[in-house]
Amino acid sequence: xxxxxxxxxxRAHGDxxxxxxxxxxxxxxxxxxxxxxxxxxxxxxxxxxxxxxxGMDFRAFFRDxxxxxxxFAARFLVYTDLRERGFYLAPAREGWPGSDGAGDDRxxxxxxxxxxxxxRGEKPGGPVAHRVRVVGEREELAATALAGVTLAVVDxxxxxxxxxxxxxxxxxxxxxxxxxxxxxxxxLDDRVVCWSPPxxxxxxxxxxxxxxxxxxxxxxxxQLSLLEAADLAERGAVDLDAAAVVERGREVEGDRFDxxxxxxxxxxxxxxxxKTGYKFGADFRTYDAxxxxxxxxHSERLVRVVTPEHRFHPRxxxxxxxxxxxxxxxxxxxxxxxxxxxxxxVERLTP
Amino acid sequence: xxxxxxxxxxRAHGDxxxxxxxxxxxxxxxxxxxxxxxxxxxxxxxxxxxxxxxGMDFRAFFRDxxxxxxxFAARFLVYTDLRERGFYLAPAREGWPGSDGAGDDRxxxxxxxxxxxxxRGEKPGGPVAHRVRVVGEREELAATALAGVTLAVVDxxxxxxxxxxxxxxxxxxxxxxxxxxxxxxxxLDDRVVCWSPPxxxxxxxxxxxxxxxxxxxxxxxxQLSLLEAADLAERGAVDLDAAAVVERGREVEGDRFDxxxxxxxxxxxxxxxxKTGYKFGADFRTYDAxxxxxxxxHSERLVRVVTPEHRFHPRxxxxxxxxxxxxxxxxxxxxxxxxxxxxxxVERLTP
Numbered sequence: 001x002x003x004x005x006x007x008x009x010x011r012a013h014g015d016x017x018x019x020x021x022x023x024x025x026x027x028x029x030x031x032x033x034x035x036x037x038x039x040x041x042x043x044x045x046x047x048x049x050x051x052x053x054x055g056m057d058f059r060a061f062f063r064d065x066x067x068x069x070x071x072f073a074a075r076f077l078v079y080t081d082l083r084e085r086g087f088y089l090a091p092a093r094e095g096w097p098g099s100d101g102a103g104d105d106r107x108x109x110x111x112x113x114x115x116x117x118x119x120r121g122e123k124p125g126g127p128v129a130h131r132v133r134v135v136g137e138r139e140e141l142a143a144t145a146l147a148g149v150t151l152a153v154v155d156x157x158x159x160x161x162x163x164x165x166x167x168x169x170x171x172x173x174x175x176x177x178x179x180x181x182x183x184x185x186x187x188l189d190d191r192v193v194c195w196s197p198p199x200x201x202x203x204x205x206x207x208x209x210x211x212x213x214x215x216x217x218x219x220x221x222x223q224l225s226l227l228e229a230a231d232l233a234e235r236g237a238v239d240l241d242a243a244a245v246v247e248r249g250r251e252v253e254g255d256r257f258d259x260x261x262x263x264x265x266x267x268x269x270x271x272x273x274x275k276t277g278y279k280f281g282a283d284f285r286t287y288d289a290x291x292x293x294x295x296x297x298h299s300e301r302l303v304r305v306v307t308p309e310h311r312f313h314p315r316x317x318x319x320x321x322x323x324x325x326x327x328x329x330x331x332x333x334x335x336x337x338x339x340x341x342x343x344x345x346v347e348r349l350t351p
Numbered sequence: 352x353x354x355x356x357x358x359x360x361x362r363a364h365g366d367x368x369x370x371x372x373x374x375x376x377x378x379x380x381x382x383x384x385x386x387x388x389x390x391x392x393x394x395x396x397x398x399x400x401x402x403x404x405x406g407m408d409f410r411a412f413f414r415d416x417x418x419x420x421x422x423f424a425a426r427f428l429v430y431t432d433l434r435e436r437g438f439y440l441a442p443a444r445e446g447w448p449g450s451d452g453a454g455d456d457r458x459x460x461x462x463x464x465x466x467x468x469x470x471r472g473e474k475p476g477g478p479v480a481h482r483v484r485v486v487g488e489r490e491e492l493a494a495t496a497l498a499g500v501t502l503a504v505v506d507x508x509x510x511x512x513x514x515x516x517x518x519x520x521x522x523x524x525x526x527x528x529x530x531x532x533x534x535x536x537x538x539l540d541d542r543v544v545c546w547s548p549p550x551x552x553x554x555x556x557x558x559x560x561x562x563x564x565x566x567x568x569x570x571x572x573x574q575l576s577l578l579e580a581a582d583l584a585e586r587g588a589v590d591l592d593a594a595a596v597v598e599r600g601r602e603v604e605g606d607r608f609d610x611x612x613x614x615x616x617x618x619x620x621x622x623x624x625x626k627t628g629y630k631f632g633a634d635f636r637t638y639d640a641x642x643x644x645x646x647x648x649h650s651e652r653l654v655r656v657v658t659p660e661h662r663f664h665p666r667x668x669x670x671x672x673x674x675x676x677x678x679x680x681x682x683x684x685x686x687x688x689x690x691x692x693x694x695x696x697v698e699r700l701t702p
Contacts, residue, residue, distance in 0.1 A: 046562075048569030058570050059537070059546065066539045073540045080562075136541060137629050138603055155629035156576040158542060158560050186410070188417045189424045190487060191509060195410065209509050211397075211431075218399030219409050225507040252489055278488050278506035281670025319632025319674060326677040 003041060005054040008068070010041035012050070020044065025088040025124040028096050037091040038065045038072065039079045046080070071134065074154040075114055078134045081152075081160045085351055088118045092131070097124035112145055115152075117351060130164075130351060140311040143335050147344055150351070153314045162349040163321060169301065169332040169343030173271025174289035177205040179237040185229065187240060190252045192229035194222045194238055206273045206290050207232060225276065226257070227264045234265070259336040260305050266341055267303075277302050280323055283334075301330045308335045308342070321346050354392060356405040359419070361392035363401070371395065376439040376475045379447050388442040389416045389423065390430045397431070422485065425505040426465055429485045432503075432511045436702055439469045443482070448475035463496055466503075468702060481515075481702060491662040494686055498695055501702070504665045513700040514672060520652065520683040520694030524622025525640035528556040530588040536580065538591060541603045543580035545573045545589055557624050557641050558583060576627065577608070578615045585616070610687040611656050617692055618654075628653050631674060634685075652681045659686045659693070672697050 001019075003012040012020065012027075017034040020026040026044065027036040036044070042065060044050040045058040053061045065072045082089050090096045091114070098116040113131035118124055130150035135141060137155045147167035152160050180201060185194040194201075194208060201207050201222065208222035224232065226249040233242035249257035260283055267274045267286060274284040285299040302324045310333075324331035325348055335342040352370075354363040363371065363378075368385040371377040377395065378387040387395070393416060395401040396409040404412045416423045433440050441448045442465070449467040464482035469475055481501040486492060488506045498518035503511050531552060536545040545552070545559060552558050552573065559573035575583065577600040584593035600608035611634055618625045618637060625635040636650040653675045661684075675682035676699055686693040 046570050059544075059572075062544075063537060063539060071540075073542060138541070153629075155627050156542070156578070157627045157629075158574040158576075159627075159630075161630060186414055188414060189422075190489070191424060191507070193410075193413075219397050221410075223509040225509075227507070276506050276508045276510070278504075278508075278666055279510075279512060279669055280673060281666050315629055315632050318630055319670060322631060323670060323674045323677065326674065 001050055002052045003036065003050055003054075005056075008038065010036040010038065010053050012036060020049070025090075025097075035095075037093060037096065038069060039075050039091060042076050043079055043083060071114075071136070074136050075134050077154050077158055078132065078152040078160055079115060082115065082117055082132070082351060087120065087129070087351065088122065088124045088126075089132075090116050090118075090124045092116050098126075098128055112149065117150075130162075130349075132162075135314060137314045140313055141317075143306060143310040143312060143333060143344065144308060144342075146312075146346070150349060151314075151317075153318070161318065162351055163317065164347050164349045166345050167343070168345060169303070169334070170330060170345055171267065171270060171272050171286065171301070171343075172288045173267070175206075175271045175273050175287065179205065179232070179235055181236050183232075183238045185224070185238040185240050187229070187245060187248060190226060190248065192224040192226065192238070192240065192245070194224055194229075194232075196220050197222045201237075203293050204290070206275065206287070206293055206296075226252070227261055230261055231265055231268060256305070259307065262336050263303065263305050263334045263341055274303065275299070277304075280327065280329075282320070282324075282331075285329065299329060301332050302327075303332045303334050305334045305336050308337045310335065317346065321348055352401055353403045354387065354401055354405075356407075359389065361387040361389065361404050363387060371400070376441075376448075388444060388447065389420060390426050390442060393427050394430055394434060422465075422487070425487050426485050428505050428509055429483065429503040429511055430466060433466065433468055433483070433702060438471065438480070438702065439473065439475050439477075440483075441467050441469075441475045443467050449477075449479055463500060468501075481513075481700075483513075486665060488665045491664055492668075494657060494661040494663060494684060494695065495659060495693075497663075497697070501700060502665075502668075504669070512669065513702055514668065515698050515700045517696050518694070519696060520654070520685070521681060521696055522618065522621060522623050522637065522652070522694075523639045524618070526557075526622045526624050526638065530556065530583070530586055532587050534583075534589045536575070536589040536591050538580070538596060538599060541577060541599065543575040543577065543589070543591065543596070545575055545580075547571050548573045552588070554644050555641070557626065557638070557644055557647075577603070578612055581612055582616055582619060607656070610658065613687050614654065614656050614685045614692055625654065626650070628655075631678065631680075633671070633675075633682075636680065650680060652683050653678075654683045654685050656685045656687050659688045661686065668697065672699055 003010050013033050021034040026040045027034040112133050114134045115132040116128050117130040119127045119129040132152050133149045134152045146165040149165050151163040180198050207228050208224040211221045230245040232238045233240045273287040273290045277285045280302050282302040283305045284303040286301045287299050321331045331346050333344045354361050364384050372385040377391045378385040463484050465485045466483040467479050468481040470478045470480040483503050484500045485503045497516040500516050502514040531549050558579050559575045562572045581596040583589045584591045624638040624641045628636045631653050633653040634656045635654040637652045638650050672682045684695045
């Protein structure tokens with residue numbers, strides 16, 4: 001069967017509507033005919049279901065489409081991959097199934113989705129399982145635009161990986177403790193030493209790190225990070241000027257210290273315990289419920305603090321999410337503004 | 352016992368030489384007495400083996416030392432950690448054991464080592480197991496200064512992690528194949544499609560990725576990354592202008608493309624197969640010996656390409672090395688200059 005290119009769509013007549021639209025969910029119905037997006041027509045050519053589009057075979061049509069639609073090659077790869085996984089799907093495009101307000105009131109043509117994937121077993125226009133945004137591995141992604149989107153990242157060798165992005169961090173803080181007041185402490189370099197603290201400050205509240213885990217030490221002291229010390233100073237637990245600790249923090253890490261402190265404080269307020277995520281390349285690892293350090297649970301999340309203006313490089317995103325998955329934690333990004341923090345959870349998906 | 356601060360060293364008399372130097376390997380012998388570096392004296396105070404240094408207890412001496420020696424707090428933490436692991440160690444400092452040319456001819460006081468760790472069971476001045484460079488997690492590290500060094504990174508919560516850095520990538524290329532000539536290919540966007548290639552180009556040489564792994568496709572084509580295409584064009588295997596492919600590569604990723612191509616070409620020349628490391632956040636994953644894609648071995652290494660001027664942020668280094676370890680691969684950094692490539696392998700250590 002042959003079809004015809006008409007502006008930015010492809011039109012097919014005869015039994016095309018029955019074969020492609022009714023039976024297999026390609027395109028949109030146009031009376032007795034079917035209208036296809038370029039990516040759909042390319043897929044039908046690729047499978048041999050169409051022979052030509054305005055005289056072009058797959059190779060010629062693909063080349064013409066790459067020249068006509070930015071990002072076409074990546075979109076075709078993702079469309080093909082999702083079709084091969086057995087889903088019905090449609091371009092997120094006005095007039096195509098799922099994009100006309102039927103079934104939900106999101107305007108996907110405006111929020112950055114490229115392809116709508118319908119729930120398994122559902123026909124086009126049914127409930128949407130994934131709003132897929134297609135990106136090349138070299139494109140940067142605005143952090144604020146990702147909640148609710150499934151990213152399909154096409155790497156330089158044309159393999160596709162999927163990331164589900166959802167708003168919120170999923171924290172469920174249940175850690176409770178009482179803090180002491182006015183503990184003796186020294187601000188030394190880029191850390192703080194707290195002298196002769198009550199054992200519960202470490203054992204229950206999980207602040208700091210004993211100077212030694214060994215019993216042969218003659219010294220009873222807890223080392224605090226600048227974040228922990230700033231937080232404890234603000235809460236009156238250590239006898240240090242909170243502003244001086246924050247100032248030291250800014251000296252050693254700039255504005256980043258303020259953003260991290262905002263997130264640290266907010267998590268502590270919510271009953272979550274943040275500890276350094278350095279070994280995982282993150283800002284924090286977090287514990288929802290610490291009863292005691294002696295019986296420390298597995299930390300549930302890794303948190304990376306970024307600005308609200310942050311743009312992800314897909315390769316960095318892949319690295320963070322892969323590492324988190326490898327240690328059975330969720331990867332959470334904290335978009336920390338001056339006034340508030342928005343959390344974004346990103347996980348690998350296999351649609 | 353009390354000791355005396357004298358400039359930037361601490362002097363102890365009486366039976367100090369026997370107790371500290373002869374029996375436990377602290378300091379350097381000074382006639383009948385012993386001379387200690389600040390870090391050694393602090394450790395002895397910390398353990399209660401010294402009562403005071405010029406009237407200062409541990410807290411006062413520690414504070415004084417932090418004010419006198421940049422990076423003292425981190426160095427003390429690492430010194431303590433290594434002592435607790437049961438090693439003999441010495442500051443890398445002229446006149447201290449191991450730093451005076453006895454046993455080897457490296458001048459550790461000049462190559463950035465802070466502490467020498469002697470092989471397990473060896474006394475100070477014996478064979479060196481680790482030349483330890485102590486860094487805070489916020490300090491950047493010049494890539495060229497790391498070969499042969501063991502990094503001890505002190506994180507913001509005062510935990511120490513160790514990384515062994517060695518020159519070379521450890522590649523052992525054994526992949527052999529013949530390339531075709533003049534294959535038909537299109538440069539499309541940021542990738543290349545090679546039409547009707549011989550099966551061996553993918554199956555044996557492991558270039559590219561079939562457009563579909565499925566048998567229902569009507570199209571016989573191999574997708575190539577721009578790197579693969581540039582390499583194959585330079586070798587005459589595909590009928591594309593290599594310069595045009597490189598130009599496209601520079602358009603989409605700038606100078607980075609040239610660096611990556613230099614490494615790609617050098618690895619292929621050495622019989623190693625580099626494929627994208629995107630899913631691991633790296634430039635390449637590499638295979639030493641590919642017989643066929645159908646029986647693909649585990650890839651042995653992840654490679655990140657950097658400039659020779661690159662400075663590592665310890666947190667990024669921790670992330671890369673941890674991820675590589677989690678997938679049982681070595682982490683290799685390729686310092687790619689205009690003329691040549693130097694490789695650096697970094698692994699986590701537990702001394």
